[in-house]
Amino acid sequence: MDRRKILLSGLLVGFLGVLLVYFGNPANMGVCVACFIRDIAGGLGLHRAEPVQYIRPEISGFILGAFLTALLTGEFRARGGSSPLVRFFIGMAIMIGALTFLGCPLRMVLRLAAGDLNALVGLVGFVFGIFIGVQFLKKDFSLGRSHRLPAANGFAMPAFALVLLILVVTAPAFIFFSESGPAASRAPVVISLAAGLLIGFAVQRTRLCQVGCFRDLILIKDPHLLYGTAGIFAAALIMNLTFGYFKLGFVDQPVAHTDGLWNFIGLAVVGLGATLLGGCPLRQLVLSGEGDTDAAFTVFGLLAGAAVSHNFGLAASANGVTAAGQIGVLIAAAFLLVVGFAFTKSEITVRQKGGATHEHTD
Amino acid sequence: MSTLTKLDVRGLSCPEPVIRVKKAIEANPGEPLTVLCDSFVAAENIRRLSGSLGYKCETVENDDEFVLTLTKKV
Numbered sequence: 001m002d003r004r005k006i007l008l009s010g011l012l013v014g015f016l017g018v019l020l021v022y023f024g025n026p027a028n029m030g031v032c033v034a035c036f037i038r039d040i041a042g043g044l045g046l047h048r049a050e051p052v053q054y055i056r057p058e059i060s061g062f063i064l065g066a067f068l069t070a071l072l073t074g075e076f077r078a079r080g081g082s083s084p085l086v087r088f089f090i091g092m093a094i095m096i097g098a099l100t101f102l103g104c105p106l107r108m109v110l111r112l113a114a115g116d117l118n119a120l121v122g123l124v125g126f127v128f129g130i131f132i133g134v135q136f137l138k139k140d141f142s143l144g145r146s147h148r149l150p151a152a153n154g155f156a157m158p159a160f161a162l163v164l165l166i167l168v169v170t171a172p173a174f175i176f177f178s179e180s181g182p183a184a185s186r187a188p189v190v191i192s193l194a195a196g197l198l199i200g201f202a203v204q205r206t207r208l209c210q211v212g213c214f215r216d217l218i219l220i221k222d223p224h225l226l227y228g229t230a231g232i233f234a235a236a237l238i239m240n241l242t243f244g245y246f247k248l249g250f251v252d253q254p255v256a257h258t259d260g261l262w263n264f265i266g267l268a269v270v271g272l273g274a275t276l277l278g279g280c281p282l283r284q285l286v287l288s289g290e291g292d293t294d295a296a297f298t299v300f301g302l303l304a305g306a307a308v309s310h311n312f313g314l315a316a317s318a319n320g321v322t323a324a325g326q327i328g329v330l331i332a333a334a335f336l337l338v339v340g341f342a343f344t345k346s347e348i349t350v351r352q353k354g355g356a357t358h359e360h361t362d
Numbered sequence: 363m364s365t366l367t368k369l370d371v372r373g374l375s376c377p378e379p380v381i382r383v384k385k386a387i388e389a390n391p392g393e394p395l396t397v398l399c400d401s402f403v404a405a406e407n408i409r410r411l412s413g414s415l416g417y418k419c420e421t422v423e424n425d426d427e428f429v430l431t432l433t434k435k436v
Contacts, residue, residue, distance in 0.1 A: 002410075075402050077426070082375060137381060145373030148400075148426075207403055212376065220380060224410065278375030294375075 003227050009206040010231020016195045017110045017232065018239035020058070023187035027245065027254030028114045031058060031199065032107035033281040034098035035255075037299070038306035038315070039183045040164065043176050046303065047310035051181020055168040057189050059285065061196015063161035066204040066289030068197075075204075078154030080293035083143040086339060087294050090273045091301020092308060093332035094281065097269025099306065099315040100262050100329045101125075102255055104281045105210035105270060109229060111256065113236035115248035118256050118263050125264030129271025130214045136276065136340040137219065143276070143343055146294055154291025157299070161289070165193070182255055200286060209283045211274040255318065262321040265329055272336045276343075367393060371408075372400040372427065379404040380411050387415060387432070395432040405430060 013031070020030035029035055035052075042053030070076040098104050101122045103111060108126060111119035133141075167175055168189060178184040186192070202208065206228060213225035240246040250258050257263070274280045277298055279287065284302075287295035309315040314328035321329075369386050371379035379399055386395055395417075399405055405421060405428045412419040417432045 077401075079373070082373065137377065140381075142378055143375060146375075147373055207406070209376075215377065219377060220384060220411065220414075222410065222414065278377070 003224065006206040006208060006224065006228040007231045009202040009208050010228035010233075011235040012202050012231075013106070013199055013208065013228075014110070014113065014232035014235030014237075015239060016199060017106070018113075018236050018243065018245065020187050020192065020195055021245065022243055023191050024185055025187050025192075026182040026185040028111045028116060029103070029107060029182065029255055030110060031195070032103050032110070033059070033062075033285060034095060034104035034302070034306075035102070035107065035182065037095070037281075037302045038099060038309070039178075041303050041306035042178070042183065042310070043167075045174065045176055046307035048176075049310040049315070050176075051178050052183045052310070053176035053178045054183035054186055055164050055175065056186075057165060057168055057192040058196035058199075060161040060165045061193045061198075062200040062203070062282065062285040063289040064158055064165075065197035065200020066286040067158040067161075067200075069201045069204040070290040073205075076154060076291050078149040078151045078291040078293070079146045080149050080153060081144070082146040082294045083343070084294050084297040086143060086343075087277060088297045088301035088304070090277055090336065090339060091284070091298040092305035093335050094270050094273040094277075095302045095305025096309055096314055096328050096332040097266045097273065098281070099309045100266030100321055100325055101270070102257065102316055105267070105274070106232070106280070106282055108267060109210065109232045110236050111253070113233050114240045114253075115246045116253040116256055117248070117250045118253060118258055118260070121260045122263045122267040126267040126271040127214050128264070129268035129273075130211060130275050131218060131271075132268075132337075133272045133275025133340070134215060134218045136344050137215075139344045141276065141340060141344045143294075146292070149293065151291075153293050156293070157288040157296040199282075200289060203282060203286045204290065207283075210280040211271060212279060212283070214271075215275055257316055257318055257320045259316075259320045262316065262326065262329070265333065266316070266321075269329055269333050269336065272333070272340070276336065276339060367395045369395060369397045371404060372398060374404070376403060377407065380407045383408050383411060383432070384415075387417070392434045394434070397430040397432065398427060399430065400427045408432075
């Protein structure tokens, strides 16, 4: 029963992921958490890359869909305190990795389902990154416990999502909307929002997670979450074949480059970072809607990472990865490894005043 | 004589609760285990893990927290 639910949820995400392309979103980018948060960073003027500026309503939909579902099911819990600042920086690192590959793990699956073989290279890197992350988890890596917070904390992120929606509908003069490039391709606001709400609902109920699926398989041989990813792939593949979007190969794929090494490293960074966080970028958005303020810090880290990527010329494009981007993603990888070692408890002893040492716990 | 191991996984991110439960089971195979958790996701994951390891899992919810009791199926 559980497996049927997560499979159905994956099918829904895959179906909507391609349907949004039909309604106007960029090719092979019906849904992409990294690209859409990057567009929002541009829409808010946090970076000035003109082709990627739009306040994507899907992102608000994910948060609000999860928020409403969590409220209705009694799962809404305001919580926080599990290394929020470090999670913010991990979010930045993940975004730098994702913008090297040009997509989050969800877009990786959608690109694969459209025949983009560059995403296959990315997938291998993604699984490699998760494998590294799992080694830290096996040695008791932990960002620490979160604690219950007053409920109002949990409402802050849904309120932010609502503000973004108001901005996209009212389009005040200080907001940037691309006139050409990927962010100029957009489905109507109502359709984008409805799809986002549905996906937020589905992911909240079934815990669908692109990083969890491989992590659980490696760590505890549990294929449960993999059914969700298989569902996304199957539905997107059928939809792409139906609409004629499927094109097998490496070259001339929409919003993608063919630099295999950096596709691998980009998604390895995403895989490692998301494993350290406990979930993929989509899952972080959903958790932030459920009241998890640590996940909200991660989302703002993603937003900051997008601004840094474009302001410092790190983000890749169809032409490939820039020299700055190569350095940036390697720094992101090094940072994540440092976090991995720093928060692996068995590795840490804290020297106290007076010279005594004890094992660090929590 | 069996001893009841107690484990507190409240506030831990995915998949740490599952890892800790798995390690506790491996450390004392066949022994009953009580787990305190505060997240629906962790409770679901622990129930699924206990099933796959041949354990029965009973859940009691009180005050937004879950007490899961795992016992080896006979």
